[in-house]
Amino acid sequence: MxxxxxxxxxxxxxxxxxxxxxxxxxxxxxxxxxxxxxxxxxxxxxxxxxxxxxxxxxxxxxxxxxLAGIDRVRALLDQTFPPPEDPPLARLRALFLGRLALMHEHPAVLRLASSDRLEQVAGPEGARRLRETILRSRRYIEACLREAQARGEIPAQLDATVLGWMVRGTLQVAVASTAGPRSSESRTPEAVWEVVEALLRGARHHVTAGESP
Amino acid sequence: MxxxxxxxxxxxxxxxxxxxxxxxxxxxxxxxxxxxxxxxxxxxxxxxxxxxxxxxxxxxxxxxxxLAGIDRVRALLDQTFPPPEDPPLARLRALFLGRLALMHEHPAVLRLASSDRLEQVAGPEGARRLRETILRSRRYIEACLREAQARGEIPAQLDATVLGWMVRGTLQVAVASTAGPRSSESRTPEAVWEVVEALLRGARHHVTAGESP
Amino acid sequence: MxxxxxxxxxxxxxxxxxxxxxxxxxxxxxxxxxxxxxxxxxxxxxxxxxxxxxxxxxxxxxxxxxLAGIDRVRALLDQTFPPPEDPPLARLRALFLGRLALMHEHPAVLRLASSDRLEQVAGPEGARRLRETILRSRRYIEACLREAQARGEIPAQLDATVLGWMVRGTLQVAVASTAGPRSSESRTPEAVWEVVEALLRGARHHVTAGESP
Amino acid sequence: MxxxxxxxxxxxxxxxxxxxxxxxxxxxxxxxxxxxxxxxxxxxxxxxxxxxxxxxxxxxxxxxxxLAGIDRVRALLDQTFPPPEDPPLARLRALFLGRLALMHEHPAVLRLASSDRLEQVAGPEGARRLRETILRSRRYIEACLREAQARGEIPAQLDATVLGWMVRGTLQVAVASTAGPRSSESRTPEAVWEVVEALLRGARHHVTAGESP
DNA sequence: CATGAATGAGATTTCATTCAT
DNA sequence: TATGAATGAAATCTCATTCAT
Missing domain, CATH: 1.10.10.60 (Homeodomain-like)
Incomplete structure (x- = not known):
């Protein structure tokens, strides 16, 4: 590259x-x-x-x-936070797609961001800053989820923290699976998100009868 | 440590x-x-x-x-494949919980398994072996998901590959979030899996009529 | 030293x-x-x-x-090839004295040139280059000898190859015997050469009268 | 080998x-x-x-x-000293052929014996012993040559020390040239010696007719 | 601002040698 | 006598960093 x-x-x-x-x-x-x-x-x-x-x-x-490299990454990541006036799932979608695109364009971001144990690469100070950035994302994602739960858009009984793990984890693996040179199984970002959203919304399936829409 | x-x-x-x-x-x-x-x-x-x-x-x-370390990891990972006679979601659950426990006990496994670029750590041969192991897990998980879809236990219209990313991603983040020394937000493995299974099964919520309160 | x-x-x-x-x-x-x-x-x-x-x-x-050292040696050795217009024995003499002087001044040359197994010192490439240089000297000396034989200056019936061995061997031992710090038996280069030339020309000795057998 | x-x-x-x-x-x-x-x-x-x-x-x-290896070499070398009752040139011939054969059979002998600077291989004590052995050979060869000169078999006016260098040098190069795996120009030991002896005896060549002076 | 020479700390690896078994 | 494990010294080479130019 x-x-x-x-x-x-x-x-x-x-x-x-x-x-x-x-x-x-x-x-x-x-x-x-x-x-x-x-x-x-x-x-x-x-x-x-x-x-x-x-x-x-x-x-x-x-x-x-x-450290400077990390700060550039942080700046890039911060730009992907969507405007707060949008509804929660739309914000989540925008963040998801934005990050997917970003990491696709800047693979180093993935390398840094997906590593939760990067003391070695970045030194303690760099690790601290990265952790802070990751924490911000985590909080943002969880906030969106909780808001969506409050609005009744996604099941309220599910632990929002774990849902956040799911969103972030899927994002990570999606990037890794799509980015690699030998990835045979790429999906469009939108397709990935649709699955995530379907899961969150509670994909009814055994659809019994014609009550789908 | x-x-x-x-x-x-x-x-x-x-x-x-x-x-x-x-x-x-x-x-x-x-x-x-x-x-x-x-x-x-x-x-x-x-x-x-x-x-x-x-x-x-x-x-x-x-x-x-x-290389020897990697082989130990591979052996450990291979032990977590559940018996094939169980139903697919039960196998998935067992794998999920097993790996969560394993990585909790052997944090190095995570370090190795989640690193997509481990040529540097492991050399070409080690990378090859690890990739092979990861591939086997990926295939196993996807096979479980497809079987569950065929049985009508999880929505058939969702892309099984992406569902696999979700399972693996959630696992990764769960381990990372739980393992760290300063993790304030730990969950029991079972609780995590329950969320994942609920998502997969299609947690109906707003659904059924007027039972909202 | x-x-x-x-x-x-x-x-x-x-x-x-x-x-x-x-x-x-x-x-x-x-x-x-x-x-x-x-x-x-x-x-x-x-x-x-x-x-x-x-x-x-x-x-x-x-x-x-x-390798660089060897190339310096090769350059030094190459400088000692006498001009081709001189008669063969004069060229041989010049080469002999030149090399004697050279090795006296640069003992390492001897160490390298006389080592038949210098793969260890020089690596394969260095060995190749040194062998090439030695081969050139060998050919040069033999050519001089053959030319002198053709001119009738040295006995034609003697194997020129072996005569070449003699010249080179004497040179080697002369250097070794003269160079050492504790050599008690040094000779001037010219004196050494005169013996060699006398041998080559066929030093008649007991000459006087026809009493040969 | x-x-x-x-x-x-x-x-x-x-x-x-x-x-x-x-x-x-x-x-x-x-x-x-x-x-x-x-x-x-x-x-x-x-x-x-x-x-x-x-x-x-x-x-x-x-x-x-x-050191022990060197002593074995010394023993082997010592065995090649011919019986003292033979005439000098015959003794020289026997020594020459014997050493040629010996070194052919035991290449290590050559490696050690032809190296006059073997402090590195053998340590100071080994070097001392080898030098002593070489010195004995040198003395022996020179003694033969001087005796032959005294008997009028080889030219008396030639420096016996230098003649000794010639004999030893020719022996060295002969071994090296014959022993190597890629030696294309081998000669029988006897043929080599004959040239040496011819040189020593004063090979008259231009002989033809009585034009001696 | 830019560079090339220089350096010390440290990493991997080899090897003669010691020692417990 | 024999061995395998262990070791410290040394060799090659890398790398971040300093400094004179």
Whole structure:
């Protein structure tokens, strides 16, 4: 996925403000395509088109680089929170589809976000920030579910927390199953969501007689 | 989580047959508690209580150590496949609960099983084996779901593949949410499964006439 | 023979172009003075005056270092081939004296050139290159001998190949006998060659009168 | 050349007196076939058919093993000294042919004997002993040559020391050229010696007719 | 701002050697 | 006598990071 070599050499001598996002993005790209073990200063420099030592002009640490990458991911994730005026299941749908699209476009997000134990990749501070972001998503999703339960759109007797796990888990596996290079069983995001929503709404089936609509 | 230092120095000089599983288990322990980056020969030796160089008497490579760990995991996972004579949802339930318990007991299993990009940790051969194991689970779960659909126990019109994602995803998040040291929102495994089964069966709610209150 | 410790710390921070030959030469020096077993990165770094890890900035491998050393030797050896317009025995003499001088000055050359089993020192590629160089010398010497035989300057009935062995062997032992620190029996290069040439030309001796049998 | 695997497992539990030569010979075999770098305790044990640690029951050191090997070589070399009552050139011939045959049969001898700088292989003590052996050969050869000169069989005006170098050098190169697996240019030992002797005796060639001066 | 040289810490692995069995 | 387990020293090589230019 990384096209380090073809990338046209960017103009050298850029300002730190310009370099920092370049580096952070490159870090995410490497993380996504080759994994944490390959995220070295040398590889990063190659990806950006600068010397490895130059990285430390713009970031103090490799840790700081990863942190910056995480913050970019967080920004992306935060953009997918739908407007609060929509009804709960619509918001949930928008979030689900948005995240699916996002992770499809930025595989590194998946790599980071789906890992609940990323102290190793991100250092304690990065882990803290990611956990916070995940927590926000969790709360958001649960709030939507509870609101939908209150409105009687989904069964109230089901534990909203566990329903939240279901939504998040399905999202994770869907991304993983769709994203991989060898995935033979991809589904459109909408199709996935429809199943989730059907489950939530209580898919009646043994449909007895003609009372379906 | 690793208690290397407190562990009372185990009797030195053991047979390879005994050492090999000790080392493989220690590797899994480290993987679970500190992550792949800390799975070094030195750390491993410390965990087992032997010198790092001694590891290479019992395993040729670090790769071989990880491979052995993976095989232990695979064996554990394989044990959780329920007997085939049970009805499909009962088998699914047993698998779900079994895996939840297993991953609770062996957190490394989760770490390995949920990692979609484990080439780095496990090397190509290890990745292949793990993928194979995961594939087997996926197929098993989907087969149960399809059988249940055929029996009319769960809605036939829902895409069984996506239902499988849901089951697996919920399992993953459930483990992650329950396992963590700071998890405030734990549920009993049975409670989690009941929600999943209710969803699958199509929890009718608003349904039946005027019984809303 | 290595004076690593006395050497006044050379100016640090040199360009790769300058470091590479320094390192290659140091490798040859160590090879000559302490043997292949002592040609380690640490020793090499000490000899050059840099850290061992710095070597791998300038060469990818230890193998590459040895290869570079071999190429220096090959260049030196190639310089000793005399101009082709001279008569054969003059060319042979020039080659003989040139190589004697060369090996005297660069003992490592001897160590490499006389080693018939240098795969271990040089790796397969290095061995190949060295063999090629040795083969060139062998061919050159034999060609000179054959030409001298054709001119009637040395006995034609003697096997030129074996004569070549004689020339090369004498050269080897002469170097070894002369070079060592404790050699009590040194001869000037010219004196050695004169004996060789006398042998080749067929040193008549008891000459006086016709009393041969 | 090493047939470690096919060798029929020798009876275990032998006395040290029996084991020691087995080990020493195995060391020479490895030295000859794979080079000094492969002469490790593990390899040695495999060659002999015992555990590596068992070696140190019979020899204190690896150095001692090599030393023992050297002594075996010395014994072999010493056996090739011809009886002193023969005429000098006959003795030289016998020595030459004997050594050629010996080194052909025991390539390790060549490896050791032709290396004048073997401190690395043999340690200081081994080097001392080998040097001593070489020195004895050198003296023997020179003595033969001087005696032949005194008898008028070879030119007296030629430096006997250098003649000795010639004889030894030719022997070395002859062995190396003949022994190698890819040697295309082998000669019978006798043929080689005849050239050497012809050279020593002063091969008159342009002979034709009486134009001697 | 940019770089290449340099470095020390650490990782894997090999090996001679010791020791309990 | 024999062995397998254990070990520390050393070798190669990687990597984040510093510094002079």
């Amino acid at each position: 990384s096209r380090s070599t073809q990338r046209p050499a960017p103009p050298r001598r850029q300002r730190t403000e310009d370099r920092r996002p370049q580096i952070a993005d490159a870090a995410l790209r490497i993380l996504a395509s080759k994994g944490a073990a390959h995220l070295t200063a040398a590889e990063l420099g190659r990806e950006v088109g600068i010397a490895d030592s130059t990285i430390f002009r713009h970031y103090r640490d490799m840790d700081e680089v990863v | 690793s208690r290397s230092t407190q562990r009372p120095a185990p009797p030195r000089r053991q047979r390879t047959e005994d050492r090999r599983p000790q080392i493989a288990d220690a590797a899994l322990r480290i993987l679970a508690s500190k992550g792949a980056a800390h799975l070094t020969a030195a750390e491993l030796g410390r965990e087992v209580g032997i010198a790092d160089s001694t590891i290479f008497r019992h395993y040729r490579d670090m790769d071989e150590v990880v | 290595s004076r690593s410790t006395q050497r006044p710390a050379p100016p640090r921070r040199q360009r790769t172009e300058d470091r590479r030959p320094q390192i290659a030469d140091a490798a040859l020096r160590i090879l000559a003075s302490k043997g292949a077993a002592h040609l380690t990165a640490a020793e090499l770094g000490r000899e050059v005056g840099i850290a061992d890890s710095t070597i791998f900035r300038h060469y990818r491998d230890m193998d590459e270092v040895v | 090493s047939r470690s695997t096919q060798r029929p497992a020798p009876p275990r539990r032998q006395r040290t007196e029996d084991r020691r030569p087995q080990i020493a010979d195995a060391a020479l075999r490895i030295l000859a076939s794979k080079g000094a770098a492969h002469l490790t305790a593990a390899e040695l044990g495999r060659e002999v058919g015992i555990a590596d640690s068992t070696i140190f029951r019979h020899y204190r050191d690896m150095d001692e093993v090599v």
